[in-house]
Amino acid sequence: MKSTNKNFIERLQRQEEDALEFIVDTYLPLIKGVTYKVLSPLRNDGVMEECINDIFLSIWNNSIKFHGDTTDFRKWICAIAKFKAIDYYRKAMKKMELTSGYTEVDPEKSAEDELIILEDRKELLQLIDLLEPVDRDIFIMKYFLGLKNEDISIKLGLTKASIDNRIYRGKKKLSQKATNLKLGGSVV
Amino acid sequence: MKDIYELLNDIDIDETEFKEIEVSELEKAKVKRTLKKSISKKKKMKRWQKNVLAASIIFGLSTATIGLSFTASAKSIPLIGDIFSYFSNENSGLSDDIKNNGKGLYSDYKAYSNEIGLTEESNGLTFTINDAIYDGKTVTITYTIESEEDLGDGSFFIPSPNIKEMKAQGGSDGISKVADKKYVGLLTVSNLEDLKVDKVNIDWDINSISITDTDKEIKGNWDFAFSLKATESNEKVINKSVNQHGVKVSVEKLSISPMSFVVDYHQEVSDSVKNKWDEAYVELSIRDDLGNVYAGQGNGGSGIDSYNLNFSKTFQKIDPNATKLIATPHVTLRNFTSENHGEATITEDGEEKVSSFPTKPSSAPKELVLDDIVIDLKK
Secondary structure, eight states: OOOOTTTHHHHHHTTOHHHHHHHHHHHHHHHHHHHHHHHGGGOOHHHHHHHHHHHHHHHHHHGGGOOSOHHHHHHHHHHHHHHHHHHHHHHHHHHHHHHHOOOOOOTTOOHHHHHHHHSOHHHHHHHHTTSOHHHHHHHIIIIISOOOHHHHHHHHTOOHHHHHHHHHHHHHHHHHHHHHTTOOTTOO | OOOHHHHGGGOOOOGGGOOOOOOOHHHHHHHHHHHHHHHHHHHHHHHHHHHHHHHHOOGGGOSBOOOOOEEOOOOSOOOOSOHHHHHHTTTSOOOGGGOBTTBOTTTTHHHHSEEEEEEEEETTEEEEEEEEEEOSSEEEEEEEEEESSOOTTSOEEOOOOEETTOSBEEEEEEEEEEETTEEEEEEEEEEOSOOOOSEEEEEEEEEEEEETTTTEEEEEEEEEEEEEEOOOOEEEEEEEEEEETTEEEEEEEEEEOSSEEEEEEEEEEOHHHHHHOSEEEEEEEEEETTSOEEOEEEEEEEESSSSSEEEEEEEEOOOTTOOEEEEEEEEEEEOOOTTTOOEEEEOTTSOEEEEOOOOOOOOOOEEEEOOOEEEESOO
16 A cells, blocks of 8 residues: 555554655655745755755654645655754754864843753753743743744744743743753753 | 644645745655655665564464564674574564664574574575574574575565464564574564463475565475473563553563563453444553563464454563563554455364454544553562
8 A cells, every 4th residue: 555645644643654754755846945934045965955854864763753745744744854954053053163173152142042952952942841831832832943023923923022922931931940950061 | 742743734834925836756756765765774674563563363272373574674684693683673574663772673582592593494594593582471482594596685485383382373573684694583482372382393395486576486395393392480560551542552461481471361342442443452562660671573473353362572681680671552543444454263163254344434543641650670
């Protein structure tokens, strides 16, 4: 039996190899698009290739965590692709800074970006999990998917001021919790 | 705690933001090739687990022999001195979290095993039985295959040995290519019934070896007969259970031998779970109070239906300083589909009846972790 548009999610979750082929055939152009958009400034095809492989592998390994239909699946893998690509971008930028020998700090990089890099992702997720659902979504959009506060406000139908506010309060809450969890000084 | 992949489910992302980029067939093929390489190891492990599950459901408990295979890829070509230790870790098909300290399930087997050293040559293929051991529950045999022609990467089907003392058998078979035209294997046959015999007679008459990758069959005669005495073992009755989420898991018995220990456990499922799921399957992971995690392999099991089953699982040698064992039941609830399930009943005359199951609406399997069952070893 082969994977089709109707059954591929189920087959993917059952770890049938043909489902992996199916998603590569169907979604590679899309995944490439997402990755390209984030990683093209690096001008490094090797990193892009590696990232694309990593995205598909993560989809394969985590397919069981997906819930929904084909439309949701498309959104889900876009989100994974974006989150992975941003991850690769951040790592690559960090490496570039190290190799170039400059001590100059990228003015664009916020403290939050640094936090994501510094913090072990698992611990960060553990913290984010403590937030209310709305705040959790905001944090994931901002720090994992790299969305701007304006875009988040449009998406969630909230004002930009309230997004700014929620992020401010959320960060405060996280830093408190982090202290309680004895995660050390990186979360301040 | 939800992980990022679960959390991303809930994020409504604006798709129009993303533009597709044209991809050539060559690029697709390249991605697929790389992916297959990275998943092959994991995937094989999963298939093996699934097979053990299939073996565990034998209805009606008539004479049945099931041979399974878990194939491991040989990354390097080691010098095979001790096949047990070769299959102990990297090649055991065990998941990473139960591999520990470079030791594995079979680490201590060599010292207690009987060297068999029987060799048969037929049709250009030399089959050698190297070692064998019987712990009162499971017979474990290591063997070597050397061939004049290349037989691929080692996916063989070899008929199982006949052990007349064991009426109902379950087991596993792992084969790995270690050098050009040279393969090593480790086979286990477990007694599914709780019937203890001190000595088993093994008749292993192999008249064909199939290469499953290419559907090729090599006919020949490789006949072996030998007997094994059980290693000393010390039995403890435990009878402790945990009942959560409608699944009851009881650890019934512990048999400790010098190189391993066997846990007998039972699962029982409530009606509410039965109404929702076609099948429940319990795996046990075991650690001790000193922090050791024990590698283990299921021996299969049997029971009246797919919910009420008796299992046993063999774990590596117990740390002599441990005072407590902590067993954690991992429950998988699953629904059958016409693809992943069929039922075979084998009657006394060897007749096979195959039927399919009515299926519940399909959904992804659900995994639960129940509370620990603590076993006091000093009592």
